[in-house]
Amino acid sequence: MSGLAFPRRHRLLHRSQFLACYDRGRKYFSRRFILFALHDATPGAHWRLGVAVSRKLGPAVSRNRIKRLLREFFRLHQLSLPAGVDFVVVPKRHVDAGTLGLADVERELADLVAKVRQAPAPGAAPRCGRDAQPAQPDR
Numbered sequence: 001m002s003g004l005a006f007p008r009r010h011r012l013l014h015r016s017q018f019l020a021c022y023d024r025g026r027k028y029f030s031r032r033f034i035l036f037a038l039h040d041a042t043p044g045a046h047w048r049l050g051v052a053v054s055r056k057l058g059p060a061v062s063r064n065r066i067k068r069l070l071r072e073f074f075r076l077h078q079l080s081l082p083a084g085v086d087f088v089v090v091p092k093r094h095v096d097a098g099t100l101g102l103a104d105v106e107r108e109l110a111d112l113v114a115k116v117r118q119a120p121a122p123g124a125a126p127r128c129g130r131d132a133q134p135a136q137p138d139r
Helices: 015-024 060-076 102-118
Strands: 026-029 033-039 048-051 085-091
Touching (some): 015 033
């Protein structure tokens, strides 16, 4: 065994976990995928993956191929994934399972995962914008 297994602790298993990712997570977009990422502040938390493939993408054979490719990307890149992040990947409607390959998935998701890694940690004060912290007056 290569040590790159995809154990149960790295999977989102319940609807409530998916909904938390959709509601409180941050969205990242690519040409073929939408990635929801929710940071978990629990110490020692693992990254976890959920895949949501709509029936609108085709028959079960096509949907399962897309899911296999997405799981394989996360299995192969698990050492570079940020710990304590829940990921949900949703393919867009125009994704064609027949022409989609692992290289296509790697090219797009590697960029999205890099953006997740660069995102500010939860609870960190934003640098600017309407949520920025007001300056403290000098005394």
